[in-house]
Amino acid sequence: MPRPDGRQPDELRPIKIQRGFTQAASGSVLISMGHTVLLCTASIEIGVPEWMTGKGLGWVTAEYDMLPASTGRRRERNRAGKLDGRTQEIQRLIGRSLRAIVDRAKLGENTIWLDCDVIQADGGTRTAGITGAYVALHDAISFGRSKGLLASDPIIDSVAAVSVAKSSGQIVVDVDYAEDSRADVDLNVVMTGGRSGGAKFVEVQGSAEGGTFDDGELQAMLAAARAGLARITEIQRAALAAPRP
Numbered sequence: 001m002p003r004p005d006g007r008q009p010d011e012l013r014p015i016k017i018q019r020g021f022t023q024a025a026s027g028s029v030l031i032s033m034g035h036t037v038l039l040c041t042a043s044i045e046i047g048v049p050e051w052m053t054g055k056g057l058g059w060v061t062a063e064y065d066m067l068p069a070s071t072g073r074r075r076e077r078n079r080a081g082k083l084d085g086r087t088q089e090i091q092r093l094i095g096r097s098l099r100a101i102v103d104r105a106k107l108g109e110n111t112i113w114l115d116c117d118v119i120q121a122d123g124g125t126r127t128a129g130i131t132g133a134y135v136a137l138h139d140a141i142s143f144g145r146s147k148g149l150l151a152s153d154p155i156i157d158s159v160a161a162v163s164v165a166k167s168s169g170q171i172v173v174d175v176d177y178a179e180d181s182r183a184d185v186d187l188n189v190v191m192t193g194g195r196s197g198g199a200k201f202v203e204v205q206g207s208a209e210g211g212t213f214d215d216g217e218l219q220a221m222l223a224a225a226r227a228g229l230a231r232i233t234e235i236q237r238a239a240l241a242a243p244r245p
Contacts (some may be wrong), residue, residue: 005034005166006204012162012174012228015235017135020245029137032175033123034176040132042140045111058154061139062094062114062194064129070118071073071107079154090126091116097130097159097190098137100202106154112140123177127161127188128217134159139244158193159202160232163223166213166236173228184211193233199226 002008013034023032027042027098048059064087068074076131094116101110115136116129130183137155144150163175172179180186187206191199204222 003172005176007109007172009172010224010227011172012231013176014170015131015237017132017239019135019139019242025136025140026143027136027141029132029136029139031128031135033128033131033174036121036124036128036176038125038128038132039115039117039119039129040129040136041115043115043132044100044140045113046109046149048109048111053109054232056109057081057108058109058110059095059103059104060095060099060102060103060107060114061111061169062091062116062129064091064094064116064118066118066121066125070121075241083217089190092135092154093126093188093190093205093209097161097202098133099208100190101134101157101192102137103156106150106152108150110149112137119232123175123180124163127163127174127190130159131159131232131236132191135159135239137244141145142244156237157195159190160193160229160236161188161190162220162225162228162232163188164228166211166217166221170193171217171224173212183209185209185213185217185221187225189222189229191226191229193236199233205217233235 016032019029022028025041028039114133118125164173166185167176167183192204
């Protein structure tokens, strides 16, 4: 059954990744997945948090926020120390997801900050943030190596994320806001790209919203996520294969 926007159940929204969107950051990406648009930047900072000093390991961390006019109704800005629970949850997810594909020993005692700012929200902002942040991270690492900040490449795999839902009795992938708001079950799935062996799960977040789901439906949702993420990984690779702007 076609979805509200005309897509087939396994069809992703149009995805565009524009590298080098800003000049100041070591890596920057404007990513759009349908009408969801984020600016993801990656910045290298010499040194690590105090609790990590002297361990010879680097750190990758993320901040996420939605700009006031990113939704239909203006939202207040999050201020330092006053982050709402959803914002904290999402930025921690992004940080965990990107740390999963970085060899922190090769990173040395350096910190990479990933900043994901939602310009326009139409569902899937956290998954778009992870997908775009990986590309920004990749470019920041290349920049760091070219400047002699890093001796070797610490990235051990790619990572991407996608949403999948049970909505109107069918399994659908890459859910927009209209579908998400009435979904019976909603999952966010993060996976590696499978550079060394098969793709592996980094995190699966799921909950019943308006109904329940059984083992078979869970496996169907994970299979749909796997297929969607394979296509997203190819889009990431194509974006990185082009010369950096």
